[in-house]
Amino acid sequence: MRLRMRKSVWHVLLFLLAMGSPAFVGQPEDRQGREVQSARVDELFAPWDRPDSPGCAVGVIKDGRFIYKRGYGMANLEHHIPISPTTVFRIGSTSKQFTAATVVLLAQRGKLSLDDDIRKYLPEMPDYGTPITIRHLIHHTSGIRDYLTLMDLAGMRPDDFYTDEEVLDLLARQRELNFKPGDDFLYSNSGYFLLSLIVKRATGKSLRELARELIFEPLGMNHTHFHDDHTMIVENRASGYAPKEGGGFKISMTTLDMVGDGGLFTSVEDLFRWDQNFYHPRVGGRALIDQLLTPGTLNDGKTLDYAFGLRLGEYKGLRMISHGGAFVGFRAEMIRFPEQRFSVICLCNLSTINPSRLARQVADIFLADQMRPEAKAAGAGERPSVRLSxxxxxxxxxxxxxxxxxxxxxxxxxxxxxxxxxxxxxxxxxxxxxxxxxxxxxxxxxxxxxxxxxxxxxxxxxxxxxxxxxxxxxxxRLVSPTPDALRKYVGTYFSEELQVGYNVVLKDGRLYLRHENKYKHSPRDPLQPTLADWFTVSGLHLHFLRDERGNITAFTMNADRVKHLRFVRRPRVNVRTER
Structure with missing residues (x-):
């Protein structure tokens, strides 16, 4: 018992040593103001600033240097390792700017063109009538369905394993796009995943190899890499976590090796070096930076707020460049205010943390005197400004x-x-x-x-x-079909594009959508009727189709980043009713 208590005290001491000495830089005259600001940042992250919780690493950059950086919570709960600014995190979609930068650098070298038809490198992809270009992939205007959503609809869980080849095969089976290339914007991880394959086929080197060669090594980002091998040992990495029902945490990691759309491992310290390249471009020159900040345009001439893996916007009157990331137990955000030469990096290893909100709140603290007052986000304690009867x-x-x-x-x-x-x-x-x-x-x-x-x-x-x-x-006006009417929808429906079937079953007077493989996950809730032949459940929207005689023959499914996915009804053997 005494040994266990001694070890517990030792773990707490380690935590306090790692977390209790935040780094801030400033002249003597502004040190007191910085300490006040730093204390306010600490308050924001206090809920995770414990030796029994995952948390975040935060870096605040002003005029080319860190003015504050600190870790909160634990990188690894099993081995009692605290988070620090050197902790390595998976950063999800914040990775996309590095994929885009690698592609632009290859274009500068004549290895490819941003206006190349992707079928030049990926002949497996269908000909949809209008060419899809590399530029369409970068700006999310290709119309290609999102592969993570498709895999989810196929019944795959986040901790299931599948390969790049399986994803490409899945995308090559898609007979339709969400929209004509260039007509609209819809965020799709497929585009950036396909960019990683194009990079490899255009050069013979993987995205991991090229990003290291072209970006990370020149900038001294020695703890950053595209993680395309889940068996690889990564020094000083954080584990990802999610809340566990009943309290505590569970591990939330992935074995997937896809990169491009995500998959970058990095630290606050390394991202500082990338941030500074936007002001003093050692990699790619000013041409790279200008290209990365060029927004996409639609066929109708409309300018997007999405550039090359970066979102262009405004926050409280200040121009802001940003991109967040979220996958399994990791969350990330990096925001930059170029006119103020101010950036916030927030990397977290708990799925319920919102680093985008936290990063903006950190910016509020340091840039308060330069920001335009804005209506507050609605919170639990906020009162309405207008009273309605x-x-x-x-x-x-x-x-x-x-x-x-x-x-x-x-x-x-x-x-x-x-x-x-x-x-x-x-x-x-x-x-x-x-x-x-x-x-x-x-x-x-x-x-x-x-x-x-x-x-x-x-x-x-x-x-x-x-x-x-x-x-x-x-x-x-919502519809309320009778049980007899609902029975007409019962049957098995198959998607050639997913190579998956779903059963529509009737139980206690309600319809349910069940994966034909009972070991795959399916929505728990019943299908809710909305309009005639329309149902919704768990973010899925089903539209049942009828032939000229009124018989139901198929349904199409919309699921956020996937639209018009078709499931054809198989010949009816018997009416399925669950008991």
Missing amino acids: ERELSAMTGAFYDPETGAVWQISTAEGMLIAKVGRRRFRLMPITRWRFRAMNAPVHIEVSFEERSGAAPSRLRVHVEGRRPVVLERV
């Missing part, structure tokens, strides 16, 4: 349908507030004006406004989710 609120209740995806927002009232229900998620809507509302406690910033108000009841709902283009939903 029950009658006014009731006029806005009802169901609103997204014609692009089939999603339905159901608006109701409770305790003097509007409530929005979207699938399994529920948000309280706080009024900003008579017809405009903000979602409270949503994971991202969401604003909704009611439009086309003929009389008291609006017929349209405009929804703007942070990072996406606004969509307009139409008011509809």
Whole structure:
């Protein structure tokens, strides 16, 4: 017992030694102000600043140097290793800017062109009538369906293993795109995964090898690499975690070796070197930086806010360049305010942490005197700025349908507030004006406004989710099919593109969607009828199709980054009813 207590005390001492000496730099006259700011940053990360919790590494950069950097929480709970600014994290989609940079550097060297048809390097991909270019992949305007979503629909779990070849084969089977190349923007991991394959076929070297040769070694990023071998030992790496039901944490890692769309391992210290290359470009010269910051454009001439693996935007009146990342138990964000020469890096190893929000809150602390006041994000304790009567609120209740995806927002009232229900998620809507509302406690910033108000009841709902283009939903009346009507949907449906079948079964008067392989995961909740022949469950939207005689022959599925995926009904053997 005494030995166990001694070890426990030793682990806490190690934690305090690693975490208790934050690094901040400044002249004597501004040191006191920096200490106040640093203490406020510590408050933000206090919930994870414990020897029994995963957490984050944070770096704050101003004028070419760190003004604050620190670790909070543990890199490894099993071996009691604290997080520090040198801890190596998987950074998810924050990796995309390095993939884009590698492609641009190859274009500078004449190894490829950004306007090459991808089939020049990937002849396995279908000819969709309009060429898909490397530039389309970079700007998420290709229309290619997202492979992670497709694998999920195929029943694969995050901890299942599959190879690059299997992903390429899956993408090559897709008969349709989400949209014509260049017509729209829809974030798709497939594009950046395919870029990694194009790099290899154009040069004979892997993305890992080329990024190291062209970027990481020249910049001295000695602890950064594309992790294309899950068996590789990585010194000083953090483990990924997720909350465990009932309390505590569980390991959340992956064996997947795909890179390009993600897969970069790096540290706060190394990302500082990348950040500085935007001001003093040792790699690629000013031409690389200018290219990376060039936004994409659509066929209609509209300019996107997405450049080369980077989002271009504004935060509280200041120009901001950023990109977040999330995969298994890791979360990341890197934001840069170029005019202020100020950046925040936040790398975390717990799936429930929101580094994008935290990084902006850190920026709020250090750049407060330069930022434009902005309406606060709606939180649990915030009060409405406008008071609406029950009658006014009731006029806005009802169901609103997204014609692009089939999603339905159901608006109701409770305790003097509007409530929005979207699938399994529920948000309280706080009024900003008579017809405009903000979602409270949503994971991202969401604003909704009611439009086309003929009389008291609006017929349209405009929804703007942070990072996406606004969509307009139409008011509809939801249907309630009888049990006999529901029975007509029962059957087995097969997707040639996924090579997977789903059973639609009837249980206790409700329809359920079941993977034909009972060992694969399926939605737990029943299918919810919305419009005629439309159902929704767990973010999936199914539209059943009928022939000229009214018989159901197929359904198409929309699932966020996958649209119009077709499942054809197999000949009916018997009606399936679960008991």
